[in-house]
Amino acid sequence: MSSYWPWWAGAIGLALVTIGYTVATDRSLGVSSAWDRVVHWRRERDLERVEEEFTDDRALADALAAATAEHFGTAPAVPMPPHGDTRPPEPAAESTPGENPSATGLRPAPVVTQAALLVSIVLGGWIAAITSGRFQVRFDMGPDFRDLVTANPTTMVIVLFVGGVLVGFGTRLAGGCSSGHGLSGCGRLRPVSIVATAVFFGIAVAVSFLLWKVI
Amino acid sequence: MRTRGAVLLANIITGLALGYTVANIGFGDYGELNRMFTFQDLRMFLAFAGAVVIIAVAFALLRVRRTPGRIHAGVIPGAVLFGTGWAISGGCPAIPIVQVASGYLPALVTIAGVVVGIRLCRWANARYFHLDRGSCGL
Numbered sequence: 001m002s003s004y005w006p007w008w009a010g011a012i013g014l015a016l017v018t019i020g021y022t023v024a025t026d027r028s029l030g031v032s033s034a035w036d037r038v039v040h041w042r043r044e045r046d047l048e049r050v051e052e053e054f055t056d057d058r059a060l061a062d063a064l065a066a067a068t069a070e071h072f073g074t075a076p077a078v079p080m081p082p083h084g085d086t087r088p089p090e091p092a093a094e095s096t097p098g099e100n101p102s103a104t105g106l107r108p109a110p111v112v113t114q115a116a117l118l119v120s121i122v123l124g125g126w127i128a129a130i131t132s133g134r135f136q137v138r139f140d141m142g143p144d145f146r147d148l149v150t151a152n153p154t155t156m157v158i159v160l161f162v163g164g165v166l167v168g169f170g171t172r173l174a175g176g177c178s179s180g181h182g183l184s185g186c187g188r189l190r191p192v193s194i195v196a197t198a199v200f201f202g203i204a205v206a207v208s209f210l211l212w213k214v215i
Numbered sequence: 216m217r218t219r220g221a222v223l224l225a226n227i228i229t230g231l232a233l234g235y236t237v238a239n240i241g242f243g244d245y246g247e248l249n250r251m252f253t254f255q256d257l258r259m260f261l262a263f264a265g266a267v268v269i270i271a272v273a274f275a276l277l278r279v280r281r282t283p284g285r286i287h288a289g290v291i292p293g294a295v296l297f298g299t300g301w302a303i304s305g306g307c308p309a310i311p312i313v314q315v316a317s318g319y320l321p322a323l324v325t326i327a328g329v330v331v332g333i334r335l336c337r338w339a340n341a342r343y344f345h346l347d348r349g350s351c352g353l
Contacts, residue, residue, distance in 0.1 A: 007265060010236065011265025019277075020232075024225040025217055116223055117229060117230040120228075124233060124313075141314075144246025145305065160322070160324040168332020172332070172333050172337070173296065175289065187273075187274050196293070201298065204299070208252030
């Protein structure tokens with residue numbers, strides 16, 4: 001137990017990870033949204049493709065409009081002869097280049113990179129367990145889980161599964177977890193994240209007291 | 216704009232550092248977690264709270280863009296479910312991964328539960344809740 005880091009080292013570590021990610025990628029770190037997109041990777045990949053095509057189409061439309069303007073002079077708004085193709089100027093009128101950067105800036109990281117994030121967490125956790133001498137293959141969740149929750153292996157599997165479903169469902173419904181709302185969101189002082197963190201922490205405190213004192 | 220390769224590299228480094236840090240703080244240890252939530256041991260709580268303070272100061276100094284976020288109908292029910300799940304299984308989405316990496320094989324069941332819960336949320340939202348952006352990946 002004493003082999004864990006002191007609190008200040010943990011605080012600095014978590015802060016460096018979150019700040020580094022934000023500065024490097026211009027995005028907000030969130031493990032549950034990474035999970036969400038990796039779990040739905042097929043759909044997310046299709047969405048990414050559609051988005052890429054959309055960007056390409058827009059570029060094509062802009063190029064066509066520019067070519068048309070060049071060909072007909074600088075005024076594409078002049079009425080075309082009846083047989084002329086009036087299509088190219090239309091997308092040009094719709095395209096608003098100013099929207100482009102803001103739309104892409106809010107786009108989540110590509111799903112491949114989020115899968116890489118999850119795999120890297122396994123590796124990082126494994127390196128930590130090996131180097132600290134804590135690594136031990138076991139078929140239970142440790143003595144404290146046995147004392148506080150259950151010693152029965154079947155009940156343990158049920159509790160872990162139900163708990164996992166609650167975590168998966170709850171984090172996505174709330175729009176974030178302890179990293180997305182807790183670290184990134186509270187660090188940005190977003191009201192929604194502060195509310196979410198206060199609620200999930202408060203409920204976890206209440207349930208933990210029940211497990212410790214009552215059950 | 217960041218290139219795809221740079222984002223990939225940043226995610227790999229972040230994952231390694233996050234897994235390493237979270238495991239060394241002790242978030243994967245169910246006993247440590249219960250002692251944090253019952254205030255018997257403030258070490259992990261201070262690690263978390265201290266990180267939030269450092270991040271808030273750094274983001275203010277760096278003038279990090281504030282992302283929009285409104286308190287929609289899913290935030291509080293979702294947080295209640297998540298808090299309950301975290302307290303009984305010991306897993307927030309990153310933790311079961313670290314637990315498996317530390318040798319706790321039953322945490323694979325927690326991961327399976329998380330995956331089912333995430334799928335269920337998208338399905339239920341599309342069918343019943345109809346919450347907009349910021350919830351269930353929509």
